[in-house]
Amino acid sequence: MTHFGVISPPVSGHLNPMTALGRELQQRGHRVTFFHMPDIEAKILREGLEFWAVGESDHPIGSLPESMAKIGQLSGLAALRFTIKAIQQHTNMLCRDAPAALKQAGIEALIVDQTEPVGATLAELLRLPFITVCCALIINREAAIPPVFTPWSYCNAWWARMRNQAGYFLFDRITRPIQTVLVEYRQQWHLPPNQTPDDSFSQLAQISQQPAEFDFPRVALPKCFHYVGPLRNSSPQTVTFPYERLNGQPLIYASLGTQQNTKAELFHQIAAACEGLEAQLVISHGGGMSAAAIQSLPGSPLVVSYAPQLELLSQAKLTITHAGLNTVLDSLSNGVPMVAIPITYEQPAIAARIRWTHTGEVISLKSLTVPKLRALVQQLLTSNSYANNARQLKTSIQQAGGVNRAADIIEQAIAIGCPVTV
Numbered sequence: 001m002t003h004f005g006v007i008s009p010p011v012s013g014h015l016n017p018m019t020a021l022g023r024e025l026q027q028r029g030h031r032v033t034f035f036h037m038p039d040i041e042a043k044i045l046r047e048g049l050e051f052w053a054v055g056e057s058d059h060p061i062g063s064l065p066e067s068m069a070k071i072g073q074l075s076g077l078a079a080l081r082f083t084i085k086a087i088q089q090h091t092n093m094l095c096r097d098a099p100a101a102l103k104q105a106g107i108e109a110l111i112v113d114q115t116e117p118v119g120a121t122l123a124e125l126l127r128l129p130f131i132t133v134c135c136a137l138i139i140n141r142e143a144a145i146p147p148v149f150t151p152w153s154y155c156n157a158w159w160a161r162m163r164n165q166a167g168y169f170l171f172d173r174i175t176r177p178i179q180t181v182l183v184e185y186r187q188q189w190h191l192p193p194n195q196t197p198d199d200s201f202s203q204l205a206q207i208s209q210q211p212a213e214f215d216f217p218r219v220a221l222p223k224c225f226h227y228v229g230p231l232r233n234s235s236p237q238t239v240t241f242p243y244e245r246l247n248g249q250p251l252i253y254a255s256l257g258t259q260q261n262t263k264a265e266l267f268h269q270i271a272a273a274c275e276g277l278e279a280q281l282v283i284s285h286g287g288g289m290s291a292a293a294i295q296s297l298p299g300s301p302l303v304v305s306y307a308p309q310l311e312l313l314s315q316a317k318l319t320i321t322h323a324g325l326n327t328v329l330d331s332l333s334n335g336v337p338m339v340a341i342p343i344t345y346e347q348p349a350i351a352a353r354i355r356w357t358h359t360g361e362v363i364s365l366k367s368l369t370v371p372k373l374r375a376l377v378q379q380l381l382t383s384n385s386y387a388n389n390a391r392q393l394k395t396s397i398q399q400a401g402g403v404n405r406a407a408d409i410i411e412q413a414i415a416i417g418c419p420v421t422v
Contacts, residue, residue: 002414003031005107005128007094007119009087010040010064012258013326014113014135017209017231019047021111021133024233024407033105035098037090039064048236052105054097058089068258079344080149081174088177091118095185098122109414114139117200121182125189129417131410132201134208135231136325137346137353140198142220147171151348151364153356154216172197204413205420207406209329213396214353224419226409229400230329232310239308246302250279250317250381253336254301255309256343257324258286264293266341266365270320273373275299279381282312310334318380320373323347323354323362332359335394337386339376341368359390 004025008018015034022032026049033050034040037059044051067086071079095118102110102122110130112119123130137148144160146152147167152160172179186193194200205224212227254270256263267283274281275298283297284307294303309327313319313334321327323340328350331338338360340351351362361376380386401408413420 001029001031002411003033003106003108004111004410005102005105005109006032006034006111007098007116007122008034008036008113008135009115010036010090011068013324014115015040015043016235016326017135018111018113018133019044019049019235020231020233020403021406021410022049023047023235024403025410028407028411032111033107035094035101035105037064037093046237052101054101055090055093059093077174077344083345084175084177088181091178091181094118094122095181099125102126102128111410112202114201114206117178117182117194117197120200120202121186121189121191124191129204129414130202131204131413132206133231133406134206134210137349138208138210138215140201140206140218140221140225141168141196142218145216145218146349146352148346148349151342151352151362153352156217202413203419204417205409207409209406210325211332211393211396211400213393214329214332214357216353216356222419223421226405226420227400228405228409229397229402230326230333231403231406232330232333233403239306241304241308241312242302246282246315247280251312251315252277252279252281252318252320252377253284253307253309253312253316253331254281254320255284255307255327256286256288256322257327263343264289266368267293268297269368269370269373271297271299271301272370273377274301277374277377277381279317282307284309284312318377319360320377323351325350328354329397332390332393333397335387335391337380337390339363339373339380341365341373357389357393358386359393360386 008014026032033052034044035052037055038053038061041051110123110128112130114132114134115136144156146164150167207226209231211229281301283301283303287305309330313330313336316336319331319336319338321338323342340354340362342348342351354360355362409420
């Protein structure tokens with residue numbers, strides 16, 4: 001059996017699928033240990049997995065919630081720039097502290113989130129095999145695929161390729177602080193420089209929790225790339241919910257995830273848009289709303305801090321979302337169409353794929369008004385086409401293999417030490 005180390009961003013959107021994968025591997029007899037700042041230790045232990053803290057000197061307990069609170073107040077490029085700075089600090093921390101920790105823990109292979117390029121450098125330094133897992137939107141670059149921080153749709157015309165090239169150039173400039181840290185450590189460790197961002201992805205296996213049908217047309221993915229669908233299984237953590245308060249009307253589920261959940265005004269607009277409809281609105285605000293803000297919401301929405309998302313979506317008619325990938329995939333797993341209100345990061349790009357697959361509609365923050373949102377909600381509640389398309393994605397997800405197939409691929413890659421291509 002193998003002792004896997006996991007390198008992942010310290011936020012729920014990445015940790016939740018990674019812990020699901022970790023539990024699956026653990027059930028197969030492997031050991032799985034997460035390495036990061038102390039703030040995520042409690043979550044990892046609650047998931048029944050092992051944890052090894054690094055970065056205590058400059059990332060003490062409480063630093064992550066403080067950073068998340070600041071991010072929650074931002075949107076667009078401002079949030080992206082703040083996040084890049086935080087990732088730069090995390091990258092330096094992992095380069096400084098993780099090599100010794102990984103050695104001491106006896107790690108034999110790494111599972112690396114695709115958005116953590118430091119993982120490949122650590123694996124190369126310690127001569128460990130590693131697998132890339134794409135918990136977020138796939139960032140493998142192709143000329144016709146827009147950068148993941150843009151709302152652009154797919155187009156293979158020459159002008160679109162030029163637009164995308166400019167977008168990648170801008171993205172590289174924004175993320176240069178992270179790459180600078182990696183370049184310095186690779187030079188210090190006498191490792192060859194990476195020629196492209198894709199050099200930080202595994203050559204054994206790259207695993208994405210997107211289904212292929214929820215991506216733009218791809219022509220240049222490596223043979224070791226695998227679309228497996230959402231990484232989900234039963235978590236030891238349970239979330240209570242007042243099911244007795246559901247009134248039997250068509251259910252609208254609204255969530256802005258765990259990083260953008262402090263936007264009380266946006267929740268207010270969602271509630272106003274749904275007021276008076278022949279439907280019941282359930283809002284999961286992730287602990288981001290005060291009692292006074294909840295009390296001021298229009299209509300009579302059922303508001304909770306946290307909700308059993310998959311269970312509720314199995315009963316939902318519509319999702320109103322910030323277009324975070326996990327909420328989108330959970331909605332599609334249940335054949336539920338969406339109204340997307342992207343805020344920052346890769347959310348505009350995920351929303352572009354909702355539009356591309358005709359599984360929902362998109363409205364930007366800049367153009368958002370209560371009447372426009374209400375019209376979209378009514379449009380999706382009364383049209384069968386969106387739900388039909390969402391159900392087709394549900395079928396694709398069911399056939400993709402999920403966390404079981406992901407674990408199979410990882411075990412095969414480690415066992416044979418060669419790229420897994422089927």
